[in-house]
Amino acid sequence: MIILGIDPGLRTTGFGVIHKQGSKLRYIASGTIKSGDGDLPARLKVILSGVSELAATYQPDCAAIEKVFVNVNPQSTLLLGQARGAAICALVTHDLAVAEYSPTQVKQAVVGTGRAAKPQVQDMVARLLALPGLPGTDAADALGVAICHAHSNSTLSVISNIAPKLAGLRMRRGRLVG
Template sequence: MEFSPIRILGIDPGLRTTGFGVIEAQGQSRVYVASGCIRSGEGSLPERLHVLLKGVREVCDHYRPQQAAIEQVFVNVNPQSTLLLGQARGAAISALVLAGLPVAEYTALQVKQAVVGNGHAAKEQVSHMVQRLLSLNGEPQADAADALACALAHASHATGGLATVGMKSRRGRWVSL
C-alpha cells in the first residue's frame, strides 16, 4: 500500500529569529522542500509578534504544509526570557492554527532523540544529521536546522518510526508502555 507524501512544516520559535523547515515524508523517505528564518527585527513586543505571526502565515500560504510541528519551550534561568519565548511560540502556533494545520509539539529532547538517537546531542550534531538525512549540500542555518529537525521528528512519529503502538512520552523521552 503506497501512501501520498505528507508535507510537514517544522518551527523553531524565537522572538528575534524563528526558524522554519518544510519537508515531505513518504514512508521512510524524507525530502527537503525549504527552510529559512523569520526575523522580527526591532520594535515593540506587539510589533515583533505581528511580524512572526505574519511570517509563519506566509510560509504556510506559500509551501502549503499539511501538518505542523513546533518545539516546546524549555524553562530558562531567566523568567523574562522564558515569557518572551512563550509569547513568540504563541504567535507561531496562532499562525499555524489560523492556517488550519494540526499542530504537534515536541520537546528538544524528543527532537534530538528522533534525529540523532541521543536526547542530549549537541546542536552541531543535530545540524549535521539534518544535513545527512535530507541530503543537503551544506549545513542549514542553526534556527532552520532546528526547525527541520522538528519536522523530521514529526515525520518519524507520523509514520511510526519514533512513537509506535505501545510507546508513550515520559519526561520528554519515548518509552515502552
C-alpha cells in the same frame, strides 16, 4: 505528506519544510523569520505574518513546533512563549494540526541522543535530507522538528492501527489473554 517545522524565537524563528513519502524524507525549504529588536507587539506581528505566509506558500498537511524549555530567566521563558503562541496562532488559522515536541525529543529523533549539541543536529539534518551544506542553526532546529514529527507520526499511525485489535485483550499473570 508535507510537514512544516517551526523553531520559535523572539528575534529569529526558524522554519523547515519537508516532504514525507513512505519512509523517505525530502527537503523542500528552510530559513528564518527575522523579527528584529523592535517592541514586543511588532515582533509578534512579524512572526504571525511570517508563519502565516509560510503556511500559505507551502500548503503543508501538518505542522510541528518546538516546546518552550524553562530558562534560568523566567522573563525570557515568558517572551519565548509569546513568540511560540504567535506561530501556533498562524498555523491554526490555516487549519493545520500542530504537534509539539521538546528539544530533547527532537535531538533524540534526529541525532539519537537527547543531549546533542547544535552542530550535531545541523550535521545529522544535512545527512538525513541529503543537503549540499549545513543549514543555519535555527533552520536546522526547525527541520529537526519536522523530521521528529515525521518519525513520530509514523509510530502513532502504527499504534492507531493496532489499538482496536488490542482493545479486547487483558493481561493475566504477565501474559496477554483474549
